[in-house]
Amino acid sequence: xxxxxxxxxxxxxxxxxxxxxxxxxxxxxxxxxxxxxxxxxxxxxxxxxxxxxxxxxxxxxxxxxxxxxxxxxxxxxxxxxxxxxxxxxxxxxxxxxxxxxxxxxxxxxxxxxxxxxxxxxxxxxxxxxxxxxxxxxxxxxx
Numbered sequence: 001x002x003x004x005x006x007x008x009x010x011x012x013x014x015x016x017x018x019x020x021x022x023x024x025x026x027x028x029x030x031x032x033x034x035x036x037x038x039x040x041x042x043x044x045x046x047x048x049x050x051x052x053x054x055x056x057x058x059x060x061x062x063x064x065x066x067x068x069x070x071x072x073x074x075x076x077x078x079x080x081x082x083x084x085x086x087x088x089x090x091x092x093x094x095x096x097x098x099x100x101x102x103x104x105x106x107x108x109x110x111x112x113x114x115x116x117x118x119x120x121x122x123x124x125x126x127x128x129x130x131x132x133x134x135x136x137x138x139x140x141x142x
Contacts, residue, residue, distance in 0.1 A: 041083070
């Protein structure tokens, strides 16, 4: 089993670029298409805690279901919001990457994943839009 996991949506450019950067670094991650296999309530809570994020930090406010359910209303509890993500996984912002160096929501820029990759400096990488990513070699402490 890989020491790197990505909660991935193949329809998302940021998610595709993040996955490509991980692979460019020589790592074959465990790829979880969270739309087909959403994280359990407990796992989602753990991912959020490990990344230092709130439930609202990972809600996709641009999704039609967000407006339909009126999730911007402040009265929803975190537990209720987690339940909505479980029922409508498209509400989960992506990608979320887990490595031995940490857990991170890799938005809005896919290259932030470099901060938690357990490898030395990664060679320059070109994203789908032609933007080049240069790794500084800075990593989180484990």
